[in-house]
Amino acid sequence: MPQDDELSAFDAATTVQRAEGGGLVTELDPGWDVGGGILNGGYLLSVVGRAAVLESPHAHPVALSASYLRAPAAGPATLTVVPGTAGRTLAHSLVTLADAGGPALTVQATTATFGDDASAYSQPMPDVPPVEECFSLAEHRHLAPPGMQVPGLSLRVDTRLDLATAGWAFGEPSGEPVLRAWMRFSDGREPDPLALLTFADALPPTSFATGDFGWAPTVALQVFVRALPAPGWCLVEARSSEIAGGWVDEDYRIWDSTGRLVAQSRQLARAPRRN
């Protein structure tokens, strides 16, 4: 757990500051990569979410829809927030994250402020073994196939896979594109809506479970935050419905430690080529 007087790795890596002249700037951290120097799309969305909230009368990101135009480099980047309509309960904006190479992602953001509302209806959390019986990605990174780089992301986001969905790590892919894992930040920083934006794209590609270990670059990603998460581990499930024509979808649901659904995401990615 980070000390009170120091920022957690996540808060440091997603810091957004106001530059002279009023624009927003950030320093993209190379440590949040998925291999090959490519920064994780969820991490980038957390940076964007922080910028959206900074320029909003509301406290939390509720709905973010991102188009990934190109992979930005680690290092300095700018955030441009164009306010849209705003009302008593929510505000819209359009956020562009750009590096020296130009715009990297454009995001439609809706912000609001969550209270402590109870659920009127909630999809139940799947039954998953406790954390200590799950498979730590970080602890088993020596098992990575030759040539596969260990993503920095897996060191910063503690990911414990349900063994029922981890057969691919032992050379026995299930063939069903589903992954489930307990997740929290490695330094113990508790989850909040900004963290959920990272968690919503932090599992390995679901195609790993079908034995395809290529990179699946995100084209479009939408995340809905549904409630303030309770402290502790989140359960994150990713599932694909259709793999065809070079495209794959990934559907995430995230429950907090009390079993409440706190976020959902859906992305469309380019399917990895079959080896």
Added chain:
Amino acid sequence: MPQDDELSAFDAATTVQRAEGGGLVTELDPGWDVGGGILNGGYLLSVVGRAAVLESPHAHPVALSASYLRAPAAGPATLTVVPGTAGRTLAHSLVTLADAGGPALTVQATTATFGDDASAYSQPMPDVPPVEECFSLAEHRHLAPPGMQVPGLSLRVDTRLDLATAGWAFGEPSGEPVLRAWMRFSDGREPDPLALLTFADALPPTSFATGDFGWAPTVALQVFVRALPAPGWCLVEARSSEIAGGWVDEDYRIWDSTGRLVAQSRQLARAPRRN
């Protein structure tokens, strides 16, 4: 079925034309409403999809993410398409639909061109009774509760509800926020990717199945088209995962007449207030 020399109702209502000066204009059709003069969000997205394709080297809308800023009026509207990055397989753009009152929705659009690729993995279609054993919304519109207006949409999109999810129409809501229906255009116009954008928001609110008959205005809607649909009826399923804090999600999956998943959508809407 419309004659060869006349436009189907859908094609007429979603016509986008180039005005003098090069801008794109449309005439929003009051007949595609969900009651109270409010135009269906899926219908609006089809108009936007047509504009995105017109300004793209690619033929089909693949991923559209819309923020609904305000409900536009029927009548003349403009479409502004700002091109983003474009590559060999896909192109991004940002489309704004505006009426005399200003911008009504902003949409991030990704276009591509579908081939006849087979599925590498496909979630199977749920088991649903045949069309003739389902419940026609249009034929039973006299059953609408007093004060509830019959949506024009239900006359233009032939919607046949699986009776297992239609209890609410008989005063017996199931309590589970799931609706399933066969769907096609009433005039027999066959489905295509633009049509799927309308189908992806064309069911009644899932909250009808929990006995809440209020309007659930869409805040954000994302649609992925996954393949060219075969001719005939599509099966459309909508499901909510979480209703809390005045928000409800709706998750759509659409299969074509061959049982292939051809589209998915997810929206966040304001939950209707309980009566």
